[in-house]
Amino acid sequence: MASLSIENLCKRFGASVAVDGLDLTVQEGELVALLGPSGCGKTTTLRMVAGFLPPTGGRVLFDKEDVTRLPAHRRSTGMVFQSYALFPHMTAAQNVGFGLEMRGLGRAERETKVEEALKLVRLSHLATRFPRELSGGQQQRVALARALVINPKLFLLDEPLSNLDAKLRAEVRIEIRALQQRLGLTTLLVTHDREEALTMADRLVVMESGRVRQVGSPRDLYDAPQDAFVADFVGRCNILLGQRENETQFRTANGLVLSVDIAPSESKNANAFALRPERISIHPGAKGDLRGSVQAVTYLGSQTEYHVRIGKEVFVVIRQTPDASEPLAALKPDDQVSLQWDSRAPRLVPQTSV
Structure with a gap:
């Protein structure tokens, strides 16, 4: 060789x-x-x-x-x-x-x-x-x-x-x-x-x-994708454009404020918030800072995909398919839910590096 x-x-x-x-x-x-x-x-x-x-x-x-x-x-x-x-x-x-x-x-x-x-x-x-x-x-x-x-x-x-x-x-x-x-x-x-x-x-x-x-x-x-194109092409990813507000917040172009925990040097020139769907937790009910409604539920066998609208933004959430007795199993379109994630999970990246 x-x-x-x-x-x-x-x-x-x-x-x-x-x-x-x-x-x-x-x-x-x-x-x-x-x-x-x-x-x-x-x-x-x-x-x-x-x-x-x-x-x-x-x-x-x-x-x-x-x-x-x-x-x-x-x-x-x-x-x-x-x-x-x-x-x-x-x-x-x-x-x-x-x-x-x-x-x-x-x-x-x-x-x-x-x-x-x-x-x-x-x-x-x-x-x-x-x-x-x-x-x-x-x-x-x-x-x-x-x-x-x-x-x-x-x-x-x-x-x-x-x-x-x-x-x-x-x-x-x-x-x-x-x-x-x-x-x-x-x-x-x-x-x-x-x-x-x-x-x-x-x-x-x-x-x-x-x-x-x-x-x-x-x-x-x-x-650790370097830009939004790589983040989106290498795997499913929620990508929202906007700008960093401060040390712990990112504001999308539609005005939604999201939690982040990334060093300022890592997000220089970043205008996109990137978060993998499997790193988001979804909870039935309208309790929590990020509350919205279910738009669609897709059964994928071992996993279930949820589309959740919060304000003008739509998040894709992928979780292990719950047992029939769990509250998540009963979710259907228009149900109210809240989303959470570890503040270190998102990446702030430029929309393009080319």
């Missing part, structure tokens, strides 16, 4: 800037996720790293070796595409062995490596099946085996789970992460799915409009 360094990488399509001066280092054996909305430049970045797109400027280095001008087939990268990109007329084993055949490996060595790769993804028993005879999850594992069999320096994943249903997606991402850790694969993952990024990555790179907003561990970005 190799380390990856991206230096001031840029890509323009005419007057449109897709990637604007991106700098990033991925250590050997690390999984880094590029996370952001459609059009933010994450897939363009991945394709430049793979060699499928020439950059307008900047450099790509594997183990400090400049590969910016090398064609894709000379970069020793293994890539898993969103669409799997399996050959329909080839069996699973033939698909996995195709890259080895193109590299001129003999039949005996090729068959040994294919068998090892299929065993790695638990598909040895399906080696002779065609893609049409495999489920979505099985096709994805064939694509993984095909990328791994060439022993790549860098493992590239382009939204690899987006075509799977929710249950299968959760299962396969655990498999990919376990495989990546066991083999020590240096991996760059592209996704717009925050849950996928949070559960799989060692570090996240949040992108927007071709630029990096913040880089850090999943916990760092979730607990």
Whole structure:
């Protein structure tokens, strides 16, 4: 495996800037996720790293070796595409062995490596099946085996789970992460799915409009976002614009005063109040400083989501689903409630840092 360094990488399509001066280092054996909305430049970045797109400027280095001008087939990268990109007329084993055949490996060595790769993804028993005879999850594992069999320096994943249903997606991402850790694969993952990024990555790179907003561990970005965009994109978040009144209060643009406990230096230039829904307590009845009415109650199985209007502001609250005998279980729209939170739970952040 190799380390990856991206230096001031840029890509323009005419007057449109897709990637604007991106700098990033991925250590050997690390999984880094590029996370952001459609059009933010994450897939363009991945394709430049793979060699499928020439950059307008900047450099790509594997183990400090400049590969910016090398064609894709000379970069020793293994890539898993969103669409799997399996050959329909080839069996699973033939698909996995195709890259080895193109590299001129003999039949005996090729068959040994294919068998090892299929065993790695638990598909040895399906080696002779065609893609049409495999489920979505099985096709994805064939694509993984095909990328791994060439022993790549860098493992590239382009939204690899987006075509799977929710249950299968959760299962396969655990498999990919376990495989990546066991083999020590240096991996760059592209996704717009925050849950996928949070559960799989060692570090996240949040992108927007071709630029990096913040880089850090999943916990760092979730607990300490640098701006409102990151706070909202990395996880559900109540974000209210306004300004800090004093050491312990924030006043929203609609005049609602909220409690905070953040050092003034941490909230310099901050004009947004950010609070995670699970860090809010909700209490039936109109007792407390923050009183309002329930707008909606959504049952999510293990959790229940409440939308509560206080003045002109609406808060989303997520709590563990209460037992039927608890007062919270009886809440319905228009019921009066009060909200509370630890004053250290909110973050005061700028609306944008770009």
